Amino acid sequence: MHKNAKTFAIMPGKNRSKKKRDWNELIFKTLLLTPAVLFLVVFMYYPIEETFRLSMTRSTGLGPTVFVGFQNYVRLFQNEEFLMGLKNVLRWAFWSVVIQIPFSFFIAFSLSVFKNRITKPLRVIYYLANVLPSAITAMLGRFVFAPRHGVIPSLANKFNWQWLARIDFLGDPKLAFWSIFAVATWAYCGFYVIYLMANIEQIPKDIRESAQLDGATPWQYARYIVIPMTSYAIRIVSILCIVGSMKIFDLPWLMTTGGPGYATSTLGIVLYKSGFVNWQYGRAAAVGVVIFLLSLFFTIIQFSLQRKESDL
Amino acid sequence: MRNQPTISVPLGRAYPVRSKLTEIVVTAILILLALAVILPLVLPFLFVFKTRLEYNYNPWGWPTEIRWINFIEAWRAIRIGEGLLNTFYVCLGAIACTVPTAAMAGYIFARYRTKVTEVLFYFVLAGYFVPVQMVLIPLYQLCGLLNITDTLPGLFLPMTAFGIPFWTIIYRSFFTGLPNELAEAARIDGAGHANIFFRIMLPLAKPATVLATLLVFMGAWSDYLLSLIMINSAKNYTMQLRIASFMNQYGVDHMPRYAAATIIAAAPTVILYIIGHRWIIQGTLAGALKG
Structure with missing residues (x-):
């Protein structure tokens, strides 16, 4: 932006109208920045401050608020539902990175290396699932997994596979998590696929050509060229995936409302239930702070990765 | 070589x-x-x-x-017509608030860099990392104070605040990349700050504007969590809320009707996607690669 400053300096008539021009500029800048700053102060920074304050109080939104220090946080970490929610989001993050990212990488790599007339339009189909709003994804998830009437139990009945028909995908505490996870994999992989594919396609052509001249097999090409060259994108997508997992709410809430018991509870669900079902504002705010700290933690990791990358 | x-x-x-x-x-x-x-x-x-x-x-x-009876029943149960109207209202509101605000802020951050604007830019940038879950309770209380609880503006105003950081970053990098000569020429011809911005720079930023409009629309279209908190009365329900409440009320037991509801619920998005998939994918990638 030094360029700008210089062109300002050589402008004719600068000295005479400097004061007036500066005023104009100042007014112009203020006018253009005000809406954004106002929106952020009112609907983001003030609520953030309120979240921290509320998390230190016992409040129902109606009666008096009582300052209780860190009591809400202490109680949270003794609370079974919260601990289950915390465990679930961490488990969700771990398995998303371990399953969804490599799976998406496989698809993206195959789409880019085995590009032919059939595979070329498939990318558009994969991404469709990602575009669907989560309410509809959940609806489709129930359509497939619902007991007795869902697609899977109904098919199992048709072929008389009693072992499959007996499985309750959303009602079994052990299975419910994985059923929702399967739906999420269906829904989210599309994004990772197009993102990774865009990065794979950015590998310079001469590198691809030299790999071809050396007679590299697809496996060697992936192992020695694509993975090292897109490792940055893979890491970014993994962090996005982890940060997203901390906030997961829609799918488990709509498919099982966190049940059976607390089996599919997440931090978002704990927050929603404490805040808008039990009207414990203080507790809900404390959960909000925990979500924030977890996201912040992983975001800082992302930034330190980026910094290392730019050092190279 | x-x-x-x-x-x-x-x-x-x-x-x-x-x-x-x-x-x-x-x-x-x-x-x-x-x-x-x-x-x-x-x-x-x-x-x-x-x-x-x-x-x-x-x-x-x-x-x-x-x-067609299942379609008719599902349509009546969801009343998707009203839902679509509400959702469109929210989408338009979010676009009308987010895109101009972000464009203006992004322009200042790109072209008038001083210490003050840099500090303000970091202030905006930090907002990008705030998860909306964190502030749900105060947002709800705030909307009570502003008397916009259970109204559609009460939904799209917070939505806007959470969209502004990202789009400001996108606009800033877009305006930074634009050549300076045109604006310079106009300045020498005596054009003021406002003229340069509205007549010259903003039209040049059309790709960013198209991108922002499209993706803000998609975001507002699919939102569930904020709508769930902010909207209480059935007449203000957006599409996603209606779909969710259909799911909870009627369940899967009447499968043909549930199937009809699924088709009705998914159809608008699928049709939009079939028409616009090229822009949607390009836009998402442009946003993701820059952000």
């Missing part, structure tokens, strides 16, 4: 050696996966034309006749 080897393979197919067999196998896997994506969207059509009795008797057979 002179010693560049002559390439014996046709250009444009510069990929590693691939045997025909692997290609066929991988293609087959990819097609199967694509089918798995589409199948849940197609299967409802097998059930939707049956009566409940017919479904219970023979769920997987072809329907004996085409009946």
Whole structure:
């Protein structure tokens, strides 16, 4: 932006109208920045401050608020539902990175290396699932997994596979998590696929050509060229995936409302239930702070990765 | 450069050696996966034309006749017409608030860098990392104070605040990348700050504006969590809320009706996607690669 400053300096008539021009500029800048700053102060920074304050109080939104220090946080970490929610989001993050990212990488790599007339339009189909709003994804998830009437139990009945028909995908505490996870994999992989594919396609052509001249097999090409060259994108997508997992709410809430018991509870669900079902504002705010700290933690990791990358 | 080897393979197919067999196998896997994506969207059509009795008797057979009654019932239960209107209102509100605000802020951050604007930029940038979950309770209370609880503006105003940081970053990097000569020429011709911005720079930023409009629309269209908190009365329900409440009220037991609701719920998004998938994918990638 030094360029700008210089062109300002050589402008004719600068000295005479400097004061007036500066005023104009100042007014112009203020006018253009005000809406954004106002929106952020009112609907983001003030609520953030309120979240921290509320998390230190016992409040129902109606009666008096009582300052209780860190009591809400202490109680949270003794609370079974919260601990289950915390465990679930961490488990969700771990398995998303371990399953969804490599799976998406496989698809993206195959789409880019085995590009032919059939595979070329498939990318558009994969991404469709990602575009669907989560309410509809959940609806489709129930359509497939619902007991007795869902697609899977109904098919199992048709072929008389009693072992499959007996499985309750959303009602079994052990299975419910994985059923929702399967739906999420269906829904989210599309994004990772197009993102990774865009990065794979950015590998310079001469590198691809030299790999071809050396007679590299697809496996060697992936192992020695694509993975090292897109490792940055893979890491970014993994962090996005982890940060997203901390906030997961829609799918488990709509498919099982966190049940059976607390089996599919997440931090978002704990927050929603404490805040808008039990009207414990203080507790809900404390959960909000925990979500924030977890996201912040992983975001800082992302930034330190980026910094290392730019050092190279 | 002179010693560049002559390439014996046709250009444009510069990929590693691939045997025909692997290609066929991988293609087959990819097609199967694509089918798995589409199948849940197609299967409802097998059930939707049956009566409940017919479904219970023979769920997987072809329907004996085409009946529209399930569509009619599902449509009535969801009242998707009103839902679409509400959702469009929210989408337009979010676009009208987010895009100009972000464009203006992004322009100042790109073209008038001073210490103050840099500090303000970091203030905006930090907002990008705030998860909306964190502030749900105070947002709800705030809307009570502002008297916009259970109204559609009460939904799209917070939505806007959470969209502004990202789009300000995008606009800032876009305006930074624009050449300076045009604005300079206009300035010498005596154009003021406002003229330069509205007449010259903003039209040049059209790609960013198209991108922002499209993706803000998609975001507002699919939102569930904020709507769930902010909207209480059924007449203000957006599409996603109506779909969710249909799911909870009627359940899966009446499968043909549920299938009809699924089709009705998914249709607008799928149609939008079929029309605009090229821009949607390009836009998402541009946003993701820059952000």
